[in-house]
Amino acid sequence: MSGKRRLGVGLIGTGFMGKAHALGFTIAARVFDLPFELDLVTVADVTAESAETARARLGFRKATTDWRDLLTDPDIDIIDITTPNLLHKEMALAAIAHGKHVYCEKPLAPTVADCAEMVAAAEKAGLVTQVGFNYLKNPLIFLAKDIIDSGEIGEIRSFRGVHAEDFMADSTIPWAWRLDPRSGGGALADIGSHIIACMRHLVGPIRSVLAETVIHIPERPVSRGAAETRAVEVDDIARAFVRFENGASGSFEANWIATGRKMQHDFEIYGSKGSIVFTQERLNEIKVYHAGDDIRSRGFRTIWAGPEHPPYGAFCVAPGHQIGFNDLKAIEVHEFLEAIAKGGKPSTDFREGYEVQKVLSATYRSARNNEWVEIG
Amino acid sequence: MSGKRRLGVGLIGTGFMGKAHALGFTIAARVFDLPFELDLVTVADVTAESAETARARLGFRKATTDWRDLLTDPDIDIIDITTPNLLHKEMALAAIAHGKHVYCEKPLAPTVADCAEMVAAAEKAGLVTQVGFNYLKNPLIFLAKDIIDSGEIGEIRSFRGVHAEDFMADSTIPWAWRLDPRSGGGALADIGSHIIACMRHLVGPIRSVLAETVIHIPERPVSRGAAETRAVEVDDIARAFVRFENGASGSFEANWIATGRKMQHDFEIYGSKGSIVFTQERLNEIKVYHAGDDIRSRGFRTIWAGPEHPPYGAFCVAPGHQIGFNDLKAIEVHEFLEAIAKGGKPSTDFREGYEVQKVLSATYRSARNNEWVEIG
Amino acid sequence: MSGKRRLGVGLIGTGFMGKAHALGFTIAARVFDLPFELDLVTVADVTAESAETARARLGFRKATTDWRDLLTDPDIDIIDITTPNLLHKEMALAAIAHGKHVYCEKPLAPTVADCAEMVAAAEKAGLVTQVGFNYLKNPLIFLAKDIIDSGEIGEIRSFRGVHAEDFMADSTIPWAWRLDPRSGGGALADIGSHIIACMRHLVGPIRSVLAETVIHIPERPVSRGAAETRAVEVDDIARAFVRFENGASGSFEANWIATGRKMQHDFEIYGSKGSIVFTQERLNEIKVYHAGDDIRSRGFRTIWAGPEHPPYGAFCVAPGHQIGFNDLKAIEVHEFLEAIAKGGKPSTDFREGYEVQKVLSATYRSARNNEWVEIG
């Protein structure tokens, strides 16, 4: 035995993100010197079959169709929520009420009020929380933050970001839950929260936004191939101007109909002494410019992730070998578990999820009247 | 003798753009089968010395310090204006009044009213005009336009563009004419007009804009190294949301403090069936995506300019050899001269310069109150 | 219980590759529908402490300092060898003698004779073997092979490949086991075997090679910082011309002193109707050119890995999210286990390792006299 304290995990949801989280736990246990002995206790899903299949595949001990079973299981210390957005609040509050730490996919909840309630409950209970802003858990994003915080590229003046994919670009894709306005919105709520989280993480708190949203595919088939259509009420594209509290200005776009783009989570950050350019399309590279380099040989440096960029070295001792998406989840898990062990807070805890939601909500509010909206 | 009709050129201004125009004429005469025998008659500049130096270097016959000398010279058919923005109108109107065709650097004039007056005069006089939106004169931009116009990438849904450089990023750069508000503005007026022209050229007329402008370096030394400073009143960065008449939406940014950027005139155009991505940093390449390509081997195609992209072949019979900035000017000249010969209109004539100025002006107007402004 | 048959794994070695293999098993079990229930039984390492640390971290049940313990353990079905090159043969032969399937890091063994002995033993015993040519286990390399095999890019004419890193570029790096000639060589044996395996995999069997090797750092400190030096007898760089049995020609280079390169495992394959270009520096992208595309819009297509490139979808249902190095190991494990279940042969079994070693050995032989050497 390792002598480490055991920590039990209960997972709700076994789709794209449920699987990614399970992998995150599994990989984290192999690559990091975790403060706990992880015990993957129970996985919950809607049907007995899917729950059991996931259990066997993802390495859990038990399966259930009732997520509430996890609440009362004394073996479970962490509840991990990967269900659709609309269900996060009820599950998180219940978990907190039962004294469980909570790991929840983004966005935290459809409304700011919901998020606030979740933050209040978690903080009152003194529990550790984590939201799945996985793109921030990249060794090179840690490097970017270090470079910015160190003043190496001077005062930050401007930010330009985008999160664009094309999974909704084909107008024959049928209406589905992603298009349900009760989820909190469309492209912005679904994928735009990532770029908002990125802005806050790297440049800092946002003071105000001025936004617009656009629907380019106003109706979609009710089901694949159906002639009958249903109106689309949520944004295909959202765009915003941003003012940061530190005086920097910027803009971002969320777009799920960007034909050809699979993972364009890109940003450019310009400071008075340098700049940083990144695309998630090449997550193991980042470009950094130093205005102070010798003029004739200065240029953006393409930096490949290596052991000199923690925690890359946990995955591979050699540089340039590259980590993948699921590895970002392992880093996210690691940060969460370290916070539990040390009584700290992950950089993307529920409060941060709430802050992101405030910006997201302000963006939608701004888009209604195209007016600047202060982040409360 | 070639038997071609002679066409005399008078050039006003011998700075960066004056030289580029002179090269444009010279190169055009060598690579294209021009409809005229070009005669570089007179160059005008502020001092006798600079005018004479330019004359000798740029291959003109005569030099003068009085640009009005060009107006009455019967040998001169074209007046080419490369002086600061504020002087364009007076010179162009005088040229038109004397029956000269006019080639003028962008932006056409600081105000829409000025531009309108210039357009009216030129059109009434039946003269041919050309504005220096050189980035559009790229064989690969012609290709982009063909691809869009052919419907190959479907209905255009969104545009994202930027024109960013860093020539004003250093806060010790002193106050200068570029910062004079009478020029019509800052980054947007100076370099943003290029991206506005690009949007209009590729996606079509713009219906409305919602903009903001920001000053990040609020004061600058009155001269290099001076302790005394002068307030900056024009935009370092301008950002706008755009609605096109065809229903597409988009955004653009103009930024002259983007540390590390030398020529980031970039755009991404997303259609229902494909997309196009371009950066002026690599002007001999363009990326095109076809959603209809076989799914397992589809991706952005990186197309290098070659003879299959007219008029590249005029410069080089072999693909991949690359054209440069001054060659774009030669293509601009060629289009102008063809229009004169055939009684046509260049795609970037004064009327187009006026349309660009309307968008530019609307953008500034919008930025004052952050309201949508319709393009009149 | 899953009802699947259990399969026990014994791992020898817990360094860079030991850990990567352990991760490969763990990840494979989570993302693939494996034909077995994996049981990570025992890990063997040199010291009790390192073995126990690895056991706890990597998820094995038992630890030992005597790798021979694994041979007689009836719970163990697979022996996984990640020790230095020189030890592979003894361990593999022992494993085979005890009826274990064998998974072994590359290169298989220092000499062709050693490899032949290993192949003969494994084939006679009817056991399944796998060699760690992990770069081939990339969904986009599978795509490349499909494209080539389908004839889509025509008859293959030429290949240009390189495997370059810089981990030996600093001349103060001390002498170490990698420099021991008994390991079978230097850069070529250590990293060049990857590019040889790649050539064979994609273009086919190699008929002959003409090679040279070079030592650029003729001596190194006996230990870090030592004044005393030891002569280097193995290649820093190896280069070869290659003739394939199908008539294609090519070249490759192995280089471990390529300053700045971290993972330049690159190749370009030119066919009569198209071409393929790849760099491991961007392992989730491949570039494919079709000469038959419309001339004005043809160019290398940059294809990002997605679910349309099996088995990418096992890791992530969404395209563009990217897999990492350890995921390649999971694919390698999956192929191995499928072969065990179905009685098949992995594409990179011991026989393939032997074929690669024949080319590697012929390359060294050729380099001695710079003569063409036929692959026996």
Added chain:
Amino acid sequence: MSGKRRLGVGLIGTGFMGKAHALGFTIAARVFDLPFELDLVTVADVTAESAETARARLGFRKATTDWRDLLTDPDIDIIDITTPNLLHKEMALAAIAHGKHVYCEKPLAPTVADCAEMVAAAEKAGLVTQVGFNYLKNPLIFLAKDIIDSGEIGEIRSFRGVHAEDFMADSTIPWAWRLDPRSGGGALADIGSHIIACMRHLVGPIRSVLAETVIHIPERPVSRGAAETRAVEVDDIARAFVRFENGASGSFEANWIATGRKMQHDFEIYGSKGSIVFTQERLNEIKVYHAGDDIRSRGFRTIWAGPEHPPYGAFCVAPGHQIGFNDLKAIEVHEFLEAIAKGGKPSTDFREGYEVQKVLSATYRSARNNEWVEIG
């Protein structure tokens, strides 16, 4: 008048290169402060019509069908030879005999003996010569040379270069003069000379080569569409290992059947303290790596050409605007004229063309027996 001494130019040949040279003279006169007043006197071509067309287009005063007319024209100081390879020697010797400086396209002549004769004649006559190795006349290649010569990237250890295009990749392209063995060879002679010149320019003199050549398209139609074919006797691909006099090692490839490649004149140079990577596909960019940069933020710097890289500034005062292929010719012309004015030698004079031819010839000699051949 400029007061500068007049220098008369006579051009022989008006094809791809004839036009490029004419543009080179014209552009050079506009962008550089040339030491002479250029006078484009006479252009010679095979037919009266082509000569006259070229004269009018390229800006010469006179046209002729007899190149010998140029020899005796006292107005002509420079004879510029852009005819097929086989004709260079006769023309150059005649020009030299008449006291003309000679500008000649590469390769200088089909044999080393021919080249030697040309060098001897030129040097004896004290005339200035220039060979068209235009890719070296790039501001960023000058930068590369400066960086190497300064020791900034340490001792140079290895070089990897290629010059690949695809203009012969289609097997239906008919037999033509390029395939005539009397021209001195195939891909190597035609385009490989560029990469040899590049190696010598940047890394230094070459001591020996070990080469192979391959014919992949053994016969071609005698004319477009013809059923009758003619055997191809010259190399489609040539490959060589190289040893430099300074101890560096390297390799290069010349390939004119590299499907999809239009201008892959690429090289990578690895030193003990850094490296340089370049592709002519992006001639306005170069990548430089400094091993001594801070470890966590070191990477290849992508440097865009700007005024800090002379003579870029002659073409454009602003960085990032880019120069094109014809501009390289203007720089070549400038270097030639400066040498004439100052009694110097261009870096790519006939002697350098002869040195390149020695390497080229040694490469072919080596390829015959696949033996190392010392460069005499």
